[in-house]
Amino acid sequence: MEETTSAYGKIRIGSLEDIFRRTAELMEISAATCGDPCTIGLTGGSTPKAFYRWAVENKAISKAVLDQAMWSVSDERLVPLDHPESNFGNANRLLLTPLGVPEERKLNWPMMLDPHSLAAMVERRWQDRFGYGHTFDLCFLGMGDDGHTASIFPDSPMLGAIASGTLFAPVDVPGKGWRISITPDGLAASSKIVITVTGAAKAERLKAVLEGEPDQYPVQLVSRFLEKVEWLVDTEAAALL
Secondary structure, eight states: OEEEEETTEEEEEEOHHHHHHHHHHHHHHHHHHHOSSEEEEEOOSHHHHHHHHHHHHTTOSOHHHHHHEEEEESEEESSOTTSTTOHHHHHIIIIITTTTOOGGGBOOOOTTSOHHHHHHHHHHHHHHHHOTTOOOSEEEEEOOTTSOBTTBOTTOHHHHOOOOOOOEEEEEETTTEEEEEEOHHHHHTOSOEEEEEOSGGGHHHHHHHHHSOTTSSGGGGGGGGGGGEEEEEETTTTTTO
8 A cells, every 4th residue: 555644644545445444454453452352333324334245245354353353443433233323233243243253252332321421431431441541442433524533523522622531522413412422532432543534525525624724624633642543545535645
């Protein structure tokens, strides 16, 4: 893959297959570095779902990763796991279940609670299990057409919040409903952050994010910890860079 740097982290550009191979490789690196448990935060969208199918078909996730990974998501909609828009539900159906991942290695969230109670429960359970001040060893994110990442949208109160140490928070996205999302502090407490951007429709926004004025788009918050950020971008999305 072609490699370059930016004010928002390292950028790797290649084909979709290149991106999938690098995604699997990053899981290997995290497992080898972090040991057991290695916490992996998956994300939603069409590209992750395509990766899940590719990974199963190509047996791309090694036994070492499967033996050590604890699988969760970086954000989630307040819908049942069997809902087609459930990020963890899609990961479970397309990746985790086909790979035989046991239930004790799946950190799905109990979505039947109200958003604030759920966020507090997720925070408490995470800290009880993994300690205070650390989230994912490997956190996957995407970038929306409006420059959002996780469920941190333009004008989100999380963007201007004073650091509180809170790792996960409830988010009411206008027109999209309630979600639970990793916070900027949660991202800062992750060891490695990977932002995947694919498709020609993202090219203009990606150029604006990486080469335009700072502090215009939520995803630009990763400039605060760029040393641990890696972008995986396909050639179509990178066409204007």
